Structure formats: C-alpha cells, structure tokens
Amino acid sequence: MKKYILFIVILASAFAKAQDTPISAFLEKWENSKNYLLEMAAAMPEDKYDYKPTERQKTFRDQLLHIKSNMDWLSGRYFEKDETKERKEETYTTKAEVMKAITEGFDNTAKIIKTATPEELKDMVPFFAGQKTKLQILNLLQDHVTHHRGQLIVYLNLNGIKPPKYRGW
Template sequence: MMIVDSMKVQLWVLVILIGGALPVLAQPESYRNEVIEKWKNAGAYTLEVARLMPDSGYSFKPVAEEMSFKEQLLHSASNMLWLSSAHLSKQTPPFDYKSLQQRNGLPKREIVALLEQALQYAQTAIEQLPDAELDQKVDFFAGPKTKRQIIHLMHDHLTHHRAQAIVYLRLKGITPPKYIGW
C-alpha cells in the first residue's frame, strides 16, 4: 500500500512539474506573436500620423534644434532598417539606411512609402527570426545585447519619434489619430 501511495505522489509531482514547465516552453512563440501584433499596430499608427500631416507641414520644425517632421520619419525608417538588417535579418534591406538622411527633399508620398517599406522589412525580420536566436547576443555600441533587446529598442525608438511627430501635428492644429495599442 505504501509503495502505491508513494508512486501516486511521484506521479502527481511529475504532472505538476511538466504542467508548470509548459508555459515556459511555449514562451518564444507566444513572445513572437505578441511582438508581431504590437509591431503591426505601431506601424499602422505611425503611418496614420505620417499621412495626417499635409505636404506643407513636412518641413515643419518647432524649434531650430529639432528635426523637421519629415526628418523624424526618415530617421525612424533609417533606424529600423539599420537595427533589423545589422542584427536580426540576413535579407538585403529595400534601400540603404544611410542614404535616408540625404533624402530630405522627397515629397510626402515618397517618405510615407519609404517608412512603410522600412516597417515591413523590420516586421519580416522579426517574423523570420528563429526562436533560438532571440537570446543570442550581438555586438552593439552600447555593449552586447540580445536580439530580443534589439527588437525592444526598435519599438522604443519608433515610439519616441512618433511621439515627437504627434506633438508636431498638435502644434500645427491637427488632431492626431486615435491611439492604436495592442
């Protein structure tokens, strides 16, 4: 009788351990799905902000030391391409990120198109990144970072510059789009 009870206890412990480990084992796929969903929504929101500013407002700077509205967008696109092509993807980016800073004379429609391409390239890089590489360290100017941290940095940087662009809209008397979250 004692052996049977001991086996039942061991079986229950095994079930609890396996059951408790399943969510941990499922994390990379769950993480990827969450990040992709958030990236798509952040991209849609950013593109709405970009489209709301009229062509005449793309050169607007609130103060001389700040980037213009278009420079905010080009800088965001450049950063996405740099981080995702240098650290997440082996695919060739749709254009050279370094050249974006020299494209300041482009019209609104072309800037929006470049921003859209950069967002899509970064999204594809995240989607195609193998789960096993999420915790892989890469050389970065701020010290070694995981690819997961690079993804977070891309999102944070996009949010930072989109927020500045939203302030530019407000300063021009334009109501920004409704926030798109998760």
Template sequence: MTVHFFSTLLFISLSGTAFAQPSPYLTEMAEQWKNSATYILDVAEQMPDSGYAYKPVADEMRFDEQLLHIASNMLWLSSTHLTTQKPPFTDAQLKQLAGKPKSEIIATLRQSLAFAQLAMENLPIGELDQTVKFFAGPKTKRQIINLMHDHLTHHRAQTIVYLRLNGIKPPSYVGW
C-alpha cells in the same frame, strides 16, 4: 523494452511539437509592431504636405526627417542584428529623401517598417537570447527588438507633438 521505446517516441514527438510552437514573445511583438506601424503611418498621413518641412525649433528634426529617421533606424537595427537580408534602402538613400513629397516619404516608411517586421517574424526562436555586439554594449536580439519598438515610440511621440503644434488632431491611438 516496448514501453520504453514508445515512451521515448512519445517524448520526442511532444518535444518536437513544443519546439515548433511560435514564441509567445515574437507573436506578441509581431502584433504590437503591426499596430505601431499602422499608428505611425496614420500620423504621417495626418500631416499635410506643407507640414513635412515643419520643425518646432532649430535644433529639432523636421517632420519628414523624423519619419526618415524612424525608417533608417528600423532598417539598421533589423538588418544588422535580426536578419542577413539586405535592407530596401541605404542610409544615404534615406537622407536624400528629405524634402521629397509626402507620398514618397510614407511609401519609404511603409516599406522600411514591413522589412523590420519580416525580420522579427522570421527570427528563429532560439536566437532571441543570442547576444550581439551593440554600441551600448552586448545586447540580446530580444533587447534589440524592444529597442526598435521603444525608438519608434519615442519618435512617433515627437511627430504627434508636431501635429498638435500645427493645430492638427492626431489619429486615435492604436495600441496592442
């Protein structure tokens, strides 16, 4: 009886420790997100103020609009699917920032990326495989996090091309 009791107690305490461990996926994504945020903010800093209105062709977004689109998408995905916290900006507020000074755009982008990172870091491990409604069909919260990173990468790549088209060498890559 005593052996059974202590075995059960040991199992429960070890199980609790295992459940209390951070998710390797969330830990890895937090690091990756931090590096991605650093990189896009470096890219945003590289473009001079005068380049924020640049767009390579008529049907593309301007440089500042690319950055605001990143901010908007990160706030939408994280506040809709990862957290119940209210985002720091509405989509309407972000759209009104187009054409504003570079410093305002960067500050807004920085705050939006930080909000998204906090949403990821505070997501309970048990919710990673929870399915949410999404316009492209049901997705897990893990898929939403992957989408956020993919979408940021997609638009960051466009801003890097904008730099190159303006004869500006982009900052060195910040990876994993």
C-alpha cells in the same frame, strides 16, 4: 472519446502557446505601430512636412525618415546579420514617397523578424551601448519608433492637427 477530446485540447493549447512568443507579440504590435505612424504621416499636410518646432529639432519629414533608417539598420544588422549595414537616411521629397518608404521599412523589418526563432532572441550581439541580446534589439526597434512617434504627436498638435487616436495593441 474523452481521450480524444483531451488530446485535441492539449494540441490546441500547445499550438496557441507556440503562437504566443516574443516574436509573434512583436509582429502584432509592429503592424499596429506601422498603421498608427502612417495615420500620423497622413494627418500632417504635405506643406508642413518641413516643419520643426525649434532649430535644433528634425523636421516632421526627417523624423519619419530617421525612424525608417533606424529600423532598416537594426533589423538588417542584428537579424539579417549584415555586419556592413549602416544607418542611412535617404531623401524623399514628397509625402507619398515618405509614406511609401515608411511602409516598406516596417514591412521589410517584419519580414526579417519573422525568420528569427525564440532561441535566437537569447543570442548576445555587440552594440554601441554594450553587449545586448537580440530580444533587447527587438524591444529597441519598437521603443525607438514610439520615442519619435511621441515627438510627431507634438508636431501635429503645434500645427493645430488632432493626432490619430492612440491604440496600444
């Protein structure tokens, strides 16, 4: 009986460890990041989607679409191995279209990343900033969203809109 219980504990521990990989951790954070960004997108009134604090900055809409195009490019080029994948910022005219595009971008990236293996994250890939591992590209995916989301918090505050409450995980 003790051997049986020990076997179950070891099996459960192994299963739990298998679930706690950089990929599973990324996917958990990625879903939260999507929801947090969508809350920000929803908080900004549609008539403020063309707002930009200064002439050299992107509009609120353009920031969101830049986030989407970057995630499409990084996940497609480096995880789907589509060497022809280029950054392409599409035009969406309504708030609903932008929010739908953001959702699709996050969901498509998650679908692509789910096919990666922990071993694959060690692979080196050519990047404009020099050779990087796929793990570094994975980190860049989230870091880029965070960078632009921080800018969007400022846009909301400058318009007197309280940003959604931050949550880290």
